[in-house]
Amino acid sequence: MQVIEVSGLSKEFGTLVAVNKVGFSVAKGQIVGLIGPNGAGKTTLLRMLATVLRPTAGSIKILGYDSSTEYLKIRKTIGYLPDFFNLYNSLTLRECLEFFAMAYGVNKQDIAGRVDESLRFIELEEKRNDFVRHLSRGMVQRMGVGVLLVRDTDVFLLDEPASGLDPKARIQLRDILRKLSAEGKTIIISSHILTELSDFCSHVAIMSRGNIVLYGSIDEIRQRVYNARRLKISIVGDTNAAVAAIKEFPGTTLQTVEGGNIMVDIKTDENGLADMNAYLLSKGIRVCGFSEQKSDLEDLFMEISGNEQSYMPEGGPR
């Protein structure tokens, strides 16, 4: 089931095209990481999905509701955490969550339970009667997630939720997001810290200059970017003989040789990898290590940066 369907979505500010004819869909339970440099259009895209900004062109459907006409219904079902937000400083955590639960139409008799549940989830139970103004930035960020959890939220739109947090707060926030993903929530999250995204994102959208350059699972993107698998082969003994043997194997491109470690790109599947291993052994090469090097999101992003056009889908941006 597609929870979010976006097609031909554009946003222009004067002559600046912040988002350019973007299209994608997100299925239930998927966690999509939105990555891109500053000014790529991530925040604008999220704000349009959250119905805070009106698109110049295109359409957004969330849970079947059209954002242009049924934005109130969308607002009831989504949870949007802006890139820099605050909560009502003059309220206590309990009062703040009660207010949001009430505004989002949670049944009166359920509110207290939902507030407790939410505070437990974000691990701020002991601060329930403290004022929001007394919370640290990391705690406010967690409270932001709590505000989204206190009512029935199916879709989470999180804009740089980890920015400005210290490492401990970041880990706590990551744990919360992991818990959400375990509960089958659909999440779109933008972040600069790509290693964090690769931990729990099922899909990634790479944005550049208002376009989604690449969209898919991390494996799919890796395959599109590198078009080959990268192997690290560690050998004991004659390195030159090993290099010569590797070069003879069909579909390989030698990358680097450092001591007994040889990096090789190879266009093949799992069977091909097994064949190569057997081939090296048959040539008398003493292999002590044979592993596929999976590039992380950061490597992928750096590979794509500055070369976006070559990855754009045929027929223009999506």
Added chain:
Amino acid sequence: MITDNPLIKRYRYSVMRPRQFWVYMSVYIATLLLMFLINYSGYETEEMYKSLQELFRSVFYQFLVIQIITLWIWGTFNSGSAIGEEVTDKTYDFFRLLPMTPKAKTIGILIGKNLLVLLMAACNFIFMIAAGIAADLNKMLLAQMMLTLVCGAILTNSFTLLSSINSKGRKGKSAVVGFIALAFILGPVIINGIVELSNITDAEKKMACFFEFKLPIMILVSIIALYFSCWTIKGILRKFTYEDEPLFTRPAAFIFMLGYEFVTFGLFYHYLFQADSSQLGLTGLNFAFWTFSLLPALAVPLGSVRTFDKYLEFAGRVISKTGDKLRLARLTLFSNLSLGLGLFAIWASLAAITSYFAKLPMKDHLIYIAVIFTFYFFLLLLIEVFVVISPTISKIGVLLVFVIVAYIILPLIFSSIFDIKEIAMFSPFGYMGHMADNDGDKTIDLCVAIVNLLLCILPAILILRRHTDVIKARQKM
């Protein structure tokens, strides 16, 4: 149920906390005690009051002043700062995403933000009524005053809330600053009015005319306040529904203008046609009528500006439908210029018709209308220049404000330096003075009109170029 409104509950949490609540209550109770002490001393020593009735009459008007400060100033300040606070506290995104109806949000702010104000106002009302009855004031007067207070409070509160939502950047500061400025101007007038009112006997029977209907002044004021409150509340609902849209749709702007002209005309109708038709210039009443009726033609385009982004969106829609020349014409029709011109046309028609039926010198009045049009058109062009240039030069507004101030003030300064009164007529204010004090010679009017039209050339060229750019930019997108 109003008590189920989440915003009211939120404000109750933050405003009615015991510690905060008792601070306000202590100030209020201390004020009441002070009032009691001062009035009682004045009565005991017979320095201020000769009788108990006189004492209670004075207390009644003192509570009236407190009530005005509570409802019209404190309450209005609260309502006008609600959105600004959301923005500065960085909670505005959460606020606007709340899936509450615009009506619930409006009620939530107007009542929730003013919980303390309403509580104190309720206490004041009780004391007012008690003092009024003790002073043996007419019950109709009491009822009329209560009505005026309530209707005035609805209008001022809703107006500042609307201004704060409508102000660019939604900082809400402009609404509050505007309100403080207005309070400074109107404050002494209101206080003076109350003093006058307290000296009038049978104030409840003083009548004002609306067309040929005679109504008690305070009831008429209340009805008019309610009428404009309906418009401001409609505006609030619209801005909570369509945040990026201008305050008025085109039809609504024209309906508002017509309604405003109807109300103004109704207020002046009875007196307008008693003017001396032999007078050359505008009569005082005519002058006041023209000035009041022209105000929305200036205010509506300013408060309901279509932005450059809207032009781009519109150009995108028309490009596929119309030929090259028609595109520019349709964009001009879509622009703020056409709205201003339409509103001015309504005013000009009404001004001309009233002059005709009042048997005032038509030729003179038509010349005045034409010259006023040239002033208006120049100012309208400057607004349009701001709209089309500000996306590329963000500080153009500062330059344009300087130009407007110079346009208004410089002729007045030069007129007094060179001691030539005709120079002052090149300022809109100077020309207004000229209309009320005319010597019959229309040569200078013609000169003013020509100079204004010459001044229009540069902004008109700029606008034309930018409108063409919009179409070109859209074609490239």
